[in-house]
Amino acid sequence: MDDxxxxxxxxxxxxxDDAETVNTSMRLSVSLRDAAALAVEHFSAASSATTMAAAAxxxxxxxxxxxxxxxxxxxxxxxxxxSLAEIAHALAVQDGSPLAERPDLLxxxxxxxxxxxxxxxxxxxxxxxEAQLAVSA
Amino acid sequence: xxxxxxxxxxxQALSDSTHTKHRTVVAHLAxxxxxxxxxxxxxxxxxxxxxxxxxWDRSTPSAAAINRFRLRDHVLDATAANVxxxxxxxxxxxxxxxHIGATVQSVSSGDxxxxxxxxxxxxxVCTPSTPQIVRI
Numbered sequence: 001m002d003d004x005x006x007x008x009x010x011x012x013x014x015x016x017d018d019a020e021t022v023n024t025s026m027r028l029s030v031s032l033r034d035a036a037a038l039a040v041e042h043f044s045a046a047s048s049a050t051t052m053a054a055a056a057x058x059x060x061x062x063x064x065x066x067x068x069x070x071x072x073x074x075x076x077x078x079x080x081x082x083s084l085a086e087i088a089h090a091l092a093v094q095d096g097s098p099l100a101e102r103p104d105l106l107x108x109x110x111x112x113x114x115x116x117x118x119x120x121x122x123x124x125x126x127x128x129x130e131a132q133l134a135v136s137a
Numbered sequence: 138x139x140x141x142x143x144x145x146x147x148x149q150a151l152s153d154s155t156h157t158k159h160r161t162v163v164a165h166l167a168x169x170x171x172x173x174x175x176x177x178x179x180x181x182x183x184x185x186x187x188x189x190x191x192x193w194d195r196s197t198p199s200a201a202a203i204n205r206f207r208l209r210d211h212v213l214d215a216t217a218a219n220v221x222x223x224x225x226x227x228x229x230x231x232x233x234x235x236h237i238g239a240t241v242q243s244v245s246s247g248d249x250x251x252x253x254x255x256x257x258x259x260x261x262v263c264t265p266s267t268p269q270i271v272r273i
Contacts, residue, residue: 062207063170065205066206069205070167070170072205079154080154094141094168094250122167
């Protein structure tokens with residue numbers, strides 16, 4: 001199964017209208033299970049520990065699927081891959097941040113932050129740029 | 138939580154890698170994924186009437202690439218149709234625009250972002266909701 005086929009199957013499973021449930025043999029540490037139970041009972045984190053675990057697993061798998069789709073797309077269309085600064089700018093626009101009007105500052109921030117933190121993401125760039133703005137104000 | 142809604146032009150741009158705005162829309166999706174990695178719930182949505190307008194049939198092989206981006210359908214069910222019909226009567230801007238307005242109004246929590254080439258029309262159909270309208 002190649003990457004595209006695996007991703008399509010992952011998406012099919014995630015989108016399946018499937019009310020059937022199964023008891024799994026997934027092993028959790030006792031402390032993690034107890035932490036989830038406590039979070040449900042005292043902090044109303046979810047309706048049950050099972051619901052909480054399933055929601056977290058779904059969020060994680062859906063994010064993986066979306067990220068994989070982008071990576072496969074970039075592999076086929078390298079020109080379509082936005083830079084870190086462009087992604088940070090997109091988030092600034094979505095957030096309604098004043099940084100949306102400063103793509104120059106975001107580009108500089110992206111270059112600077114990646115130099116020190118190669119795994120930085122777009123929010124790191126936004127934070128860096130905001131700090132630069134605050135210092136210069 | 139954030140919900141990102143795409144209009145027809147945003148869908149067209151995403152589905153065509155040669156489109157001048159393709160990279161811009163991809164950047165918005167990449168931003169959504171970055172936020173999800175940080176634990177924020179970000180939902181990406183396309184109203185089904187927008188899919189009709191864009192000619193996006195999920196069942197065709199040519200749609201395989203855009204299907205993989207996991208844009209969830211907002212279905213024009215009976216309730217949404219009533220809201221959209223009311224918007225259409227008020228604004229007269231077409232079924233897809235009315236469905237975008239109904240989609241935005243259906244989001245009960247968190248903020249809403251609409252990616253569009255026509256911010257003024259989107260503002261009209263979304264009234265009284267006030268999503269973040271992003272011109273692509």
